[in-house]
Amino acid sequence: MSEIVLTNDEKARYARHLILPQVGEAGQKKIKSASVLVVGAGGLGSPVLMYLAAAGIGKIGIIDDDKVDMTNLQRQIIHSTSSIGELKTESAKRRIKEINPEIIADIFDTRLTIENAKEIIDGYDIIVDGTDNFATRYTISDCCEILGKPWVFGSIHRFEGQVSVFNLNGSPNYRDLFPKAPPPELAPNCAEAGVLGVLPGIIGSFQANEVLKIVLEMDGILDSELLLIDTQTMNIRKLRYNSNKEREKVTELSEEAISCALGLDEEQSLDVSSTKQNMKEISPLEYVDKVKNGWKPFFLDVRREEEEKIVTLPNTNLRISHTEVPSRLQEIPDDQDIVIYCRSGARSAMVANFLKMSGDYSMEVYNLSGGIHLWSSTVDSSIPKY
Template sequence: MDLDPLVEPAAALTEAELRRYARHLTVPQIGEEGQRRLKNARVLCVGAGGLGSPALLYLAAAGVGTLGVVDDDVVDASNLQRQVIHGEGTLGVPKTRSAAARIADLNPLVRVVEHRERLTAGNAVDLLAAYDLVLDGTDNFGSRYLLSDACELTGLPHVWGSILRFDGQYSVFWAACGPTYRDLYPVPPAPGSVPDCAEAGVLGVLPGLLGTAMAVEAVKLVTGIGTTMLGRVATYDALSARWWEIPLAPTPGRAPVTALAGTGDGTPARSAPSPGPVPEAVPTVTAGELAELLAARERGETDFELVDVREPYEARLAAIPGARPVPLGQFESGEALARIDPGRRVLLHCKAGARSERALRLLRAAGHTDAAHLEGGVLAWIEQVDPSQRPY
């Protein structure tokens, strides 16, 4: 959809800006006026990870005057495979600070505002109020719904992207002119039913492609050039190198957002009717309970089998002592079901809980009722029981 420029032009460019942005100024659709709009723009990027990294770098290079960065995480070695705004020198540093330092080195003319906090229903509207446009670089459904609803309340457009393994999607949402995220995904998935990048993985170069496409949309919205992705959703499959595009329209009769709820930590911002029955809850144990059970097993006071459903390489990064490796794929193929003693209690674990829950449901469906899985997986074990190991 073609839209008017989102931002009014700033004052005249300085000589330093004329030199830096010379290749923009010679593009007729941008020119000096478009560059002055970019200079006057205030863009908020929620998430300084895989999608936020290339988006922030290219928007800074393009001359967006103010970039806000929302993230409460610190840089970890596992981020560097795809989060190119960070580096070895910023391991353990807050991502907002790392991003700000890299942007300052790339373009000192850009003002960076760090928001080292998690997006919540309590702070979202106030955070967005200071900006013209929002980029969604988050990695969970709760934050996506929350951000979309906050943009609807504040009247802001937002550019959204999503990546997993080899697939990516992106679009532009704006309630005032077209559809929102809730028109694309009206019903949030059940918690744990869709793996995130930490569980399923992602091709490291994929967020570079999608994050850059998001930056292009931001530039188009600010300057009013071209046809935006509002009303369209693009999907990319890196394995086949193919793009698909589908039209998207506002849902007829959808109730407007009037308030925010939820925390942005995975809880949907507004409740929505379930499309079907709620999946049956499965038994869990906490990390503390598992530690006590392992100690009791060591003393001969109880008996159970602890099964690690992760991939073998993951046990080299972090492990729970005494676990037998049986990857989830063997549960899905049925191979593991024949190898587990039906008369012995089984406790399952993975990295964060999604895969072990899947394995547990398969095990229970096969008739093994004396089983449970570790809530929060190895990450919870490290946090609550064994901090000597590092999360991955």
Template sequence: MNSLPPLGEPGPDLDPAQVERSSRNLMLPGFGVLGQRRLANARVLVVGAGGLGSPALLYLAAAGVGTIGVVDDDVVEVSNLQRQVIHGTGDLGRLKVDSARSAIAEVNPLVDVETHAFRLDAANALELVSGYDLVVDGSDNFATRYLVSDTAAFASVPDVWGAVLRFAGQVSVFWAPHGPSYRDLFPEPPEPGSVPSCGTAGVLGAVCGVIGAVMASEAVKLITGIGSPLLGRLQLFDALTASWREIEFERDPDASPVTMLADYDAFCGTTSGADDRDAITVEQLRALLDERAAGRADFDLIDVREAGEREIVSIPGSRSVPLADLVAGAALADLPRDRELYVYCKAGLRSAQAVDALARAGFTHATQVTGGILEWVRIVAPGRAY
């Protein structure tokens, strides 16, 4: 049995429209009218309207959560549609928070949607999260996950977290002081570049649906006080074997308490050390490639993306050196130290990390191509898709 109380008080009596819409919820043992009234009175913040946020938002809205906040600063792109099911082709170019609001209105017009079209950071997180009863973290990077977990602990609200990559997914619940936090599960962030993102390694869209649905289910359980939440339990899903397994974890008694929100990009090593002197534009790169073709320049063009990304599109004349191999040092012996190295990735983050890693390894002629392949496709090779 769950020893935790419901998150909040129930709202007013349900009107006939709410009763009809939520009739299947009202039939559930232990849920009933009181549980539905709690949902209708709840405020849930969803971080990210992407692969995980999409199914979570749709199921929370369908369940009848009264107020849903969505924070995301991104716009809808074609490549999102493979897994971000809250958006459609007609939403291309729209802010994801606006697209999500429209979709939620179609699912349940009784839901009040609050949109926050900005990037969550240490300066705005506490004020935002404190205005909600629960946060659902569907973010896709380690810096935001640590930020959300720390902020939720400060605000004393539950943090329902999930992550996906390729054919696998993870989901858990963090809630201080009732259980461990994200930091107890992952005390230190991984080395930059050691864990690929969905944008570099891919993800099966249906896995996002599985994990996002579980996240919504955990949120509903916490709001209504039913069942046993995933506090101190990590659920792992493998789509290739259609299997689940569970790992239990506890609060670290020796861990230092978090006393303030910090620079989470710096903590995770994702702050670029490259500056304007260490970068060239794609227009400059095109000119350099012409010079090299004419025999008037000698350099290597390094693509630090994954092999699967190169199959989609690459810059002619580049060689593949995935960032993980470069950071681990496995690829350094094959790189020349006596001529220029120009480095690119998808948009610039990994190439900046690569330039920093090369500098630490003693390479003095490594330069980032700003904007990466996205900028190359936009300016130099329009018409190619990524």
């Protein structure tokens, strides 16, 4: 490997780093030679990417399969109104290259999965978790344990956030602290629970700070410690945790191991193909056309009460949170077709599959594909996406 040198322009750009005793020119060279993969270019990924680019991390990878949406802009500050409809990876790459043209920015327009995780993660020194789902988080954790890579964890919920560092030189891993994911009703994502827009900026900045401390080999890194921040009360505290000596170390990536951590039984899978085999789907346009021709299905909303206040689709007969459906089956008729909807079609698919698997419904059960989002795009643009 050729010797890392700082150009005169770089010395000017990083001047405030160079005068820090903990960084200096030697430290800045470490930063320049480092590579970091950021999983997710959303709320957490935005500040992480921008601050690491500004700091001079030599190679930054961005992985995300989503496109910029209007609802992202309240907190995902790396994107702008002009980016709507663009791949988040492309939008993020353009922004960090504007911040620092000298860095290398790699993009992966895909979701991190057990199939591609090793190949992608193996090319970087440090991994940053900017995700909002547990399946991807456990995939990051398991892959980093196998490859011996440190990773920086961050999570947000309404006004609260958490930060920690896992798998740093043999330090505890995510499964030591969280052997099992909480049930969905206790850990809804931002789209379901909401989040104060500045919170991911705060938590993401802490994550970027931990990355730089790891690169610079500084003291005080949050390995074996979980930082808890409540921005409503401004209560900030740290909890210490240890490795679980009885936990079997991860040696290979498997869907079964991820499913176990998520609390799924053998009949449930991260692969939604099994769900689709047990229920039918109907698009918003197909639904509207059939209703105009006299079809009268039971129209069931399985979102949360807070979401119902934002918008409700016409002809909705009942709203029940998807987690309450098993205990309220008596409210759902078994003598007419049922169409189930939610924000994007994911929760409604789970409920549709559950109803068909229960065997109590001889009539047809449909999932409204794409949910309110697709309805807004194809049927009525006045229906707000959120």
